[in-house]
Every structure is written in structure tokens, then in C-alpha cells.
Amino acid sequence: MYRHKRKLKKSKVIVAVAVIVFVTGSVIATSYYKLYVSLLKDEVFNLVSIYIENKQLKESIELNKIQDMKLKMMEFDNKQLVKAAEAKKQLPSSYSYPIARIIDYKTPLENNVQVESIIIDLGRLDGVKEYESVISLDQYLIGVVTEIKDHTSTIRLINSEAFLKNQGISVEVGEHSTTGVLEYDPLENIPFINRISKDSTININDTVKTNGGDESRYPAGFSLGTISSISTNRFGLTLQATVELPPLSNDIYVFIVH
Incomplete structure (x- = not known):
């Protein structure tokens, strides 16, 4: 009987210890879990914050690029307008130039x-x-x-093939006012002046200008290009000269001749 009570008491102690261990373990586990969740929340919050900061930084960089591009365009535009104002002073006063x-x-x-x-x-x-x-x-x-x-x-x-194939331009060349018609050579694919008198004085790099006149659509005195080569035609009776027309520039403004 005494042994039985002793064993029962011992069992109760073991159970009590087990309960204490279990409860203590549960408390520790719960505390650890709470700590883990708290750390996890902090990590997620940090990651979200970093993502938002990076997104804002990228947007700021893109905005700065756009602003920089706009600034460069405005600067180029202003330079173009200054160039236009200077060019306008040198144009013949007999016309207006919108x-x-x-x-x-x-x-x-x-x-x-x-x-x-x-x-x-x-x-x-x-x-x-x-x-x-x-x-x-x-x-x-x-x-x-x-x-x-x-x-x-x-x-x-005018430096397009389609233009000079369909119509010529009355021109004069050099200081001695040699006249001719600027046309397009379909065989050589180049602009040229044909049927120039052999007595005419023309040279390489002479400026080719519009000749104007009552029958011409084009006002007189505007440059078209320069002479790049001179030769006799196939019959040897007249001269012909190829003309180098300037390529379209990067300018964004042009003048209309009124």
C-alpha cells in the first residue's frame, strides 16, 4: 500500500514536470514564433521599402532624362532661330521670308x-x-x-531625282554669268547643266545660282550648288557640267520666299 502511494506520487511528479516542460516549451516556441514573425515582417517591410525607393529612383532618373532631352531640344531650337535671324539679314530685300x-x-x-x-x-x-x-x-x-x-x-x-527629271531650272554659273538649264542625267543619275557654249568661262567649284526671269518660277540669285566637273558633250560642240547639290541639312527651319 505504501509502495503504491509512493509510485502514484512519483507519477504525479513526472506528470507535473512533463506539463511544466510542455508549457515552458510551448511558451518558448510561441515566443520564438512571434520573434520569427516579427523579424519576417521587418524583412518584408524593408524589401517593400527598397522596391518603392528603387521605383521612385528609376522614375526620377527617367524624368531627369526627359527634362534633359527637352532642355537640349530647346537649346537647339534657340540656336536655329538665331541662325535664321542672321541668315535673314543677308537675303535679298526684294522678297519676304516667312x-x-x-x-x-x-x-x-x-x-x-x-x-x-x-x-x-x-x-x-x-x-x-x-x-x-x-x-x-x-x-x-x-x-x-x-x-x-x-x-x-x-x-x-530639287535634289530629288523626281524633281529634276520633270522640270529644269534656269541657272547662271560663276562670275561671268554663264547661263544654262539645270537638269537630271538619267544615265549617270546626277544633276547637270547641258549645252553650255564652248566660249563660256566656267570653272570647277563655281557657284550655280537661279537665273530667274519672266518665264521662271524661281526667284533669281539663290544658290543651288557648285560645279563638280566639266566636259564636252559627245559631239564636241558644247560643254556640260555636273553640279553638286548640297544634301538636306540638319536644320529644322526653312524660309518660304514670298
């Missing part, structure tokens, strides 16, 4: 390299008329108005 901005370029379908036409931001309601000449800021005649809408116009460039 300034227009190039807003688009056109290329023929079979040739995506050569620019055939440009579109400007002035049109019929701005006083632009068909066949008016257009000159660059470098004072070269570069084309004529061929299509007009209310506030835009299409300018066919």
Missing part, C-alpha cells in the same frame, strides 16, 4: 534613304502659295511648294 518648321520627311517607296519631300508647319491659311520657292538657313534653294493644306505644306526637294 520662317517655317520642318515637321516631317517623305521618302519614295522604292528608296528609303533619299528624302524626296519635307512637310512644313505653314499652309494656305498662313499665306503659303503653290510653287513658292523654299530655301535653307544656309541660303540654298532646296525645293518648291507642291501641296498645300490649311496649316501644312509639302515641299518637293
Whole structure:
């Protein structure tokens, strides 16, 4: 009987110890779990914060790039306007010269390299008329108005094959005012002046200018290009000269010749 009570008491102690251990372990486990969850929340919060900061930083960098690009465009635009103002002072006073901005370029379908036409931001309601000449800021005649809408116009460039194949330009060359007609050689694919008198005095690098006249659409005195080579024609009776027309510049403004 005594042994039985002793064993029972011992069992109760073991159970009590087990309960204490279990409860203590549970408390420790719960505390550890809470600590783990707390640390995990902090880590997630830090990751979210880093993500938000990185996103804001990227947006700030992109915004700065856009602002920098806009600033450079404004600076270029201002330089162009200064160049236009200086060029306008040197143009013949017998005409007026509205300034227009190039807003688009056109290329023929079979040739995506050569620019055939440009579109400007002035049109019929701005006083632009068909066949008016257009000159660059470098004072070269570069084309004529061929299509007009209310506030835009299409300018066919004279250095395009299609232009000179369909029409010639009356020109004079050099200081001695040798005259001729600027045309397009379909065999050589180059602009040239044909049927120049052998008595004429022309030289390489002579400036080719519009000759004007009552029958010409083009005002007199505007540069077109320079003589790049001179030769006799196949019969040896007259001279012909190839002409180097300047490429379309990077300028974004042009003058309409009124």
C-alpha cells in the first residue's frame, strides 16, 4: 500500500514536470514564433521599402532624362532661330521670308534613304502659295511648294531625282554669268547643266545660282550648288557640267520666299 502511494506520487511528479516542460516549451516556441514573425515582417517591410525607393529612383532618373532631352531640344531650337535671324539679314530685300518648321520627311517607296519631300508647319491659311520657292538657313534653294493644306505644306526637294527629271531650272554659273538649264542625267543619275557654249568661262567649284526671269518660277540669285566637273558633250560642240547639290541639312527651319 505504501509502495503504491509512493509510485502514484512519483507519477504525479513526472506528470507535473512533463506539463511544466510542455508549457515552458510551448511558451518558448510561441515566443520564438512571434520573434520569427516579427523579424519576417521587418524583412518584408524593408524589401517593400527598397522596391518603392528603387521605383521612385528609376522614375526620377527617367524624368531627369526627359527634362534633359527637352532642355537640349530647346537649346537647339534657340540656336536655329538665331541662325535664321542672321541668315535673314543677308537675303535679298526684294522678297519676304516667312520662317517655317520642318515637321516631317517623305521618302519614295522604292528608296528609303533619299528624302524626296519635307512637310512644313505653314499652309494656305498662313499665306503659303503653290510653287513658292523654299530655301535653307544656309541660303540654298532646296525645293518648291507642291501641296498645300490649311496649316501644312509639302515641299518637293530639287535634289530629288523626281524633281529634276520633270522640270529644269534656269541657272547662271560663276562670275561671268554663264547661263544654262539645270537638269537630271538619267544615265549617270546626277544633276547637270547641258549645252553650255564652248566660249563660256566656267570653272570647277563655281557657284550655280537661279537665273530667274519672266518665264521662271524661281526667284533669281539663290544658290543651288557648285560645279563638280566639266566636259564636252559627245559631239564636241558644247560643254556640260555636273553640279553638286548640297544634301538636306540638319536644320529644322526653312524660309518660304514670298
